[in-house]
Structure formats: C-alpha cells, structure tokens
Amino acid sequence: MKAEFEPVMGLEIHVELRTQTKLFCGCSTAFGGEPNTRVCPVCLGLPGHRPLLNRKAVEFATKAALALNCRVASHTTFDRKNYFYCDLPKGYQISQFFYPMGTDGYVDIQIDGRDRRIGLRQIHLEEDTGKLLHSGSIVEAGFSRVDFNRAGVPLIEIVTQPDIRSAEEAKLFLQKLRSILLYTGISDCKMEEGSMRCDANVSLRPAGSRELFNKAELKNMNSFRSVQRGIEYEIRRQGKVLKKGGGVIPETRHFDEAKGTTRAMRSKFAAADYRCFPDPNVPPLEVAEEWVEEIRETLPELPDARYHRFLGLGLPAYDAEVLTAGKELADYFDAALAHYSNPKTLSNWLMGDFLGLLNAANLEVSQCKVAPQDLGRLLRLMDEGTISGKIAKEVFADMFATGKEPQTLIQEKGLTQISDAGELEKLAEEVLSKNPVSVSDFKKGKEKALGFLVGQIMKATRGKANPQLANEILRRKLQEL
Amino acid sequence: MKITVKDVNYVSRLALLGLEEEEKEKIARELSSILEYMETMGELDTGGVEPTAHVLPNKNVFRKDEVRPADIREEALAIAPRREGSYYKVPPILEGEQGTEGGADREG
Numbered sequence: 012m013k014a015e016f017e018p019v020m021g022l023e024i025h026v027e028l029r030t031q032t033k034l035f036c037g038c039s040t041a042f043g044g045e046p047n048t049r050v051c052p053v054c055l056g057l058p059g060h061r062p063l064l065n066r067k068a069v070e071f072a073t074k075a076a077l078a079l080n081c082r083v084a085s086h087t088t089f090d091r092k093n094y095f096y097c098d099l100p101k102g103y104q105i106s107q108f109f110y111p112m113g114t115d116g117y118v119d120i121q122i123d124g125r126d127r128r129i130g131l132r133q134i135h136l137e138e139d140t141g142k143l144l145h146s147g148s149i150v151e152a153g154f155s156r157v158d159f160n161r162a163g164v165p166l167i168e169i170v171t172q173p174d175i176r177s178a179e180e181a182k183l184f185l186q187k188l189r190s191i192l193l194y195t196g197i198s199d200c201k202m203e204e205g206s207m208r209c210d211a212n213v214s215l216r217p218a219g220s221r222e223l224f225n226k227a228e229l230k231n232m233n234s235f236r237s238v239q240r241g242i243e244y245e246i247r248r249q250g251k252v253l254k255k256g257g258g259v260i261p262e263t264r265h266f267d268e269a270k271g272t273t274r275a276m277r278s279k280f281a282a283a284d285y286r287c288f289p290d291p292n293v294p295p296l297e298v299a300e301e302w303v304e305e306i307r308e309t310l311p312e313l314p315d316a317r318y319h320r321f322l323g324l325g326l327p328a329y330d331a332e333v334l335t336a337g338k339e340l341a342d343y344f345d346a347a348l349a350h351y352s353n354p355k356t357l358s359n360w361l362m363g364d365f366l367g368l369l370n371a372a373n374l375e376v377s378q379c380k381v382a383p384q385d386l387g388r389l390l391r392l393m394d395e396g397t398i399s400g401k402i403a404k405e406v407f408a409d410m411f412a413t414g415k416e417p418q419t420l421i422q423e424k425g426l427t428q429i430s431d432a433g434e435l436e437k438l439a440e441e442v443l444s445k446n447p448v449s450v451s452d453f454k455k456g457k458e459k460a461l462g463f464l465v466g467q468i469m470k471a472t473r474g475k476a477n478p479q480l481a482n483e484i485l486r487r488k489l490q491e492l
Numbered sequence: 493m494k495i496t497v498k499d500v501n502y503v504s505r506l507a508l509l510g511l512e513e514e515e516k517e518k519i520a521r522e523l524s525s526i527l528e529y530m531e532t533m534g535e536l537d538t539g540g541v542e543p544t545a546h547v548l549p550n551k552n553v554f555r556k557d558e559v560r561p562a563d564i565r566e567e568a569l570a571i572a573p574r575r576e577g578s579y580y581k582v583p584p585i586l587e588g589e590q591g592t593e594g595g596a597d598r599e600g
Contacts, residue, residue: 030557031557031558031559032555032557032558032559032560035555036555036560036562037555037558037559037560037561037562038559038560038561038562039559039561045565045578046577046578046579047565047568047569047578047579047580048561048563048565048578049561050562050564050565050568051560051562051564052562052564055564055568057568063553063554063555064553064554064555065554065555065557066554066555066556066557067556067557068557069554088545093506095508097580097582097583143582144579145584153584154574154576154581154582154583154584155581155582155583155584156576156579156580156581156582157579157580157581157582158579159580284506286506289545289546291546291547293553294546294548294550294551294552294553295545295546295550295551296551296552297551297552
C-alpha cells in the first residue's frame with residue numbers, strides 16, 4: 012500500500028563545545044561538579060559585570076561551520092533573547108539571532124545505498140542554561156531545584172533544512188553529524204550526558220503534495236534510538252489524527268522514553284516573544300578571512316574524504332564505512348598500515364578480533380593496549396609464516412591483555428611456527444606409522460585421510476607446524492610408500 | 493508612535509511586571525512621548541549610513557580560554573529568595589513543561 016502521507020522534518024541540534032571555560036566568563040565547563048560552584052557574577056547575571064567572549068569558542072564554532080560545509084559569516088553580533096525561566100539566571104540568553112556564524116551547509120548520508128544530502132540552514136553560537144532537578148514526586152515536593160553550573164557553557168545550535176523524510180534518515184544524519192564533529196574535536200557529543208541534544212520538527216503532507224500540515228516539535232530524545240523511536244511514533248500519531256479528518260495542533264511534545272510515546276507540553280500558539288536585540292555589552296565579532304583559513308588548516312581529514320581514500324586502498328565499502336565511522340579507529344588503521352602493507356587483512360583483523368575484544372571488554376580504541384605498529388608486526392609475522400593464523404589470534408589476545416610486543420610473546424611461549432622440514436619429516440613418519448588405517452584409506456583414493464593426518468601433526472605440535480609444509484611432506488611420503 | 497494600554501499590558505506581561513490600572517495609563521503616555529521624541533531622528537537622511545549594533549566602535553574583544561574560579565556559591569545563594577542546600581529553590585516545574593530537559597533554546 013502506498014503511504015497516504017509523507018513526513019517532512021527538520022532537526023535542531025545543540026552541541027556543547029569542549030572549551031575549558033564558559034562562553035563569556037572564566038568558570039569551568041567540566042561535566043558534574045558540586046552544584047552551583049562553577050558560577051560567577053557574569054554567568055549569574057549579577058549587576059556590574061561584563062561578559063567577555065571566549066576566543067576558543069569562536070574558533071570551535073568556526074571549525075564546526077567549516078567541517079559542515081557552511082559559509083562563515085565575516086560579521087556577526089551577539090544578541091539577547093529575552094524570556095523568564097528558572098534555569099536562565101540573566102533573564103535572557105546571549106545567542107546569535109541576526110547573523111549566525113555559519114549558513115548554507117550540508118551533510119551527506121547514505122540510506123539504502125543511495126546518497127542523500129541534508130541541507131543545514133545555519134549554525135550559531137549561544138549560551139547553555141542551568142539545570143532543573145526534581146527529586147521524588149514533584150507534586151509532593153512542591154518545588155524544583157536549580158544548578159547553574161551549566162549556565163553559560165558554549166553551545167552551537169545546528170539547524171537543518173526540512174530535508175529529512177524518515178526516522179531512519181534522522182538517525183543516520185545525526186550519527187554522521189556526530190562523527191564529523193567528533194573528528195573535529197570540538198565536542199565530545201555525548202547524547203546521554205546531554206552534550207549533544209536533538210529536537211525534531213515533524214510535519215506531514217499528502218504524498219506528492221507540497222502543502223504541509225501543521226508541525227509539532229519533539230523534545231527530550233536522549234539517544235539515537237530515542238530520536239528514531241520518537242519520530243516514528245510522532246509520524247504515526249499525526250497520520251492517525253489526519254486520517255480521522257482532524258488537524259495537527261502546532262505544539263511542543265515531550266518524548267516519553269519508557270512508554271515510547273509523545274505528549275503535549277504546551278501550545279505553540281502561546282509562543283513567546285523574545286524581543287531579540289544586540290547585546291550592548293558584547294561588541295560585534297568579525298572573523299577575518301585569514302583567521303578562517305588558519306582554522307581550516309587545523310581541520311583533520313573528515314569522514315567522507317577518509318572513506319574515499321580507504322576505498323582507494325581497495326577496501327570494500329562496508330569496511331571503509333566501519334573503519335571511518337570513528338576517528339580513533341580510522342587513525343589506528345592508518346597507523347598500523349604504516350607498518351603493514353595489506354589493507355584488507357588489516358581491516359579484517361580490526362573489524363574482527365580487535366573490535367570483538369574491545370567490545371567484550373567495553374573499551375574505547377584509545378584504551379587499547381596494543382600499539383598499532385605491534386598489530387602491523389604481528390600480521391607481518393603471520394604473512395611471513397613465522398606463526399600460523401590460528402597462533403596469531405592467540406598472540407593477539409595476549410597482546411590485548413598485556414600490551415606486550417608480538418615477538419616477545421611468541422618467544423616467551425615458544426610459539427614460533429615449525430617450518431623446519433627435517434623436524435616435520437620426523438613427525439610425519441611417526442604419524443604415518445601410528446595411523447595405518449588412514450594410510451590405507453588414502454591409498455584407496457580417500458583424499459580426506461590426508462587432512463586427518465595433517466591434523467595429527469598439528470595436534471602433536473600444538474598448532475605450531477606450518478600446515479602447508481606438513482601437508483606437502485605427508486603427501487610425498489604417502490606417495491613414496 | 494502611540495503606545496496603548498493594550499501594548500503596556502503585553503509588554504508588562506513579557507517583563508513579568510504587575511502594574512495598577514492608573515500606572516498603565518501613565519506608562520502608555522510616557523512611552524508614547526519618548527517614542528515621539530525619538531521619531532525626530534526620522535528627519536535625518538540615513539540612506540548612506542551603515543546600521544550600527546553598538547555605540548562604541550569596538551569589535552573582537554576576547555578572553556583566553558583559561559579557568560578562573562570565582563567561588564561565590566555561598567554569597568550568591570545568600571541573596572536568592574529561597575534555597576535548598578546547595579541549590580536554588582524555585583516553584584515546581586512540572587515534568588513536561590517547557591525546557592526541563594532540553595537546555596537552551598526553547599523555540600528554535
């Protein structure tokens with residue numbers, strides 16, 4: 012059945028910048044901390060103090076704008092957005108309302124093997140708010156508590172064009188956006204800790220039409236999965252309302268993680284009037300072209316460029332995607348490849364044993380004890396025949412646990428592959444004399460018997476015999492018999 | 493430009509000001525006369541003048557990204573109307589009301 016309605020969505024993403032201090036004062040931005048200790052007269056909005064712009068935050072925002080293919084504004088102002096709320100100490104938020112830092116960017120994603128470009132309307136710098144905490148039953152408690160440690164932490168807000176057509180697309184876009192921002196190092200982008208937050212504007216239109224029904228804004232989605240679930244639910248809900256001949260109410264809706272549903276928070280009809288105007292305490296900002304170029308120079312190779320470079324190394328698309336999704340893994344791959352020449356073997360090992368052990372131990376790539384050059388060396392020893400593939404896996408597990416070099420472990424455990432023809436000949440003779448049945452089977456044309464006999468040599472050497480050589484020697488001896 | 497009591501009601505609601513009826517009329521009159529006075533600027537030809545955001549010709553006034561703890565928790569809490577331990581105590585914000593989770597920017 013063809014869908015009656017088509018979703019049209021845009022996302023707004025807030026990302027906390029990884030600066031040491033807040034946007035306009037020297038208070039620390041570190042996550043956690045005793046409540047209300049990371050505050051000062053500036054971020055609390057006490058009289059007689061003036062905000063001073065954090066140069067690093069401007070640099071980070073510019074870096075993000077460049078990484079997301081935006082035009083960087085040469086002239087911007089910082090504006091006051093006025094409203095009263097308990098988590099906003101000054102009674103206004105300083106944001107870039109009139110001239111955002113970056114405009115007209117995009118992020119490319121792949122969905123079902125097709126390329127999709129999601130447009131970005133703008134990126135701007137602004138302050139975060141404090142945190143409201145409720146303990147136990149709100150009704151019984153009769154009050155809320157406020158912690159202003161987060162108030163004034165620099166954020167960038169990224170606003171997409173209404174280009175997103177499905178919950179899956181929204182998730183893929185967010186993952187790609189996060190990956191790009193992590194590559195730039197401007198934020199740790201942790202959705203669970205709130206350093207990356209996503210709101211979604213969801214509306215439907217009759218399939219094939221250009222006319223939109225009312226939109227709802229979805230909030231409180233704290234993971235990629237929540238974003239997908241929240242949007243899926245909201246699309247279904249709006250579809251049902253419209254099918255019954257009703258109208259979608261333009262409102263903000265709250266995603267309920269436990270129930271997997273959304274519910275109304277407040278009507279958009281009563282939307283506030285923010286009376287934005289340039290903050291008289293913060294002079295305008297001009298990011299000169301030379302400064303922009305200086306910042307551009309600090310950008311690392313970004314995921315898309317790296318993906319294409321990896322394809323050029325002969326890696327399959329799947330491998331290139333897995334390896335470039337996170338900067339650390341891709342860096343590891345590049346570092347190991349400097350000591351080893353077969354990209355596909357390396358990729359297999361990284362996606363297999365390496366990620367397997369990391370995931371099992373719940374570790375990040377950066378926490379792995381195995382130095383990239385040691386993995387490269389191990390794979391070389393395997394290719395050269397010093398150790399078998401099976402032994403290499405064992406050695407790698409030991410390297411992972413101890414951080415020791417492969418040569419050291421191979422020596423310590425006496426794991427060097429037996430490629431000495433004389434030694435293998437002796438073993439072969441023993442095996443043949445102990446297994447007369449297999450020998451006569453082979454003589455009758457049962458090729459499988461040879462496999463069994465090779466297995467006996469491997470068993471006797473605890474896997475250290477060079478299997479190819481053992482095979483050759485046995486075959487020759489059997490034919491001589 | 494004429495400011496009406498309706499305008500005053502709207503602005504005072506945004507500013508969370510409680511005004512008496514007589515005050516509203518007085519403020520409407522005063523704001524009107526201020527705006528009328530400012531309108532004399534409209535007589536100037538500003539066609540060739542760049543829009544200004546600030547009175548001073550400053551730009552790019554920066555601070556280094558270095559932590560400078562202020563350590564004013566107790567002083568700041570002391571001037572709050574209500575506190576609860578190390579927190580500011582505020583009227584109950586029901587879950588699901590605006591902005592309890594999302595942080596900055598409620599409307600986008």
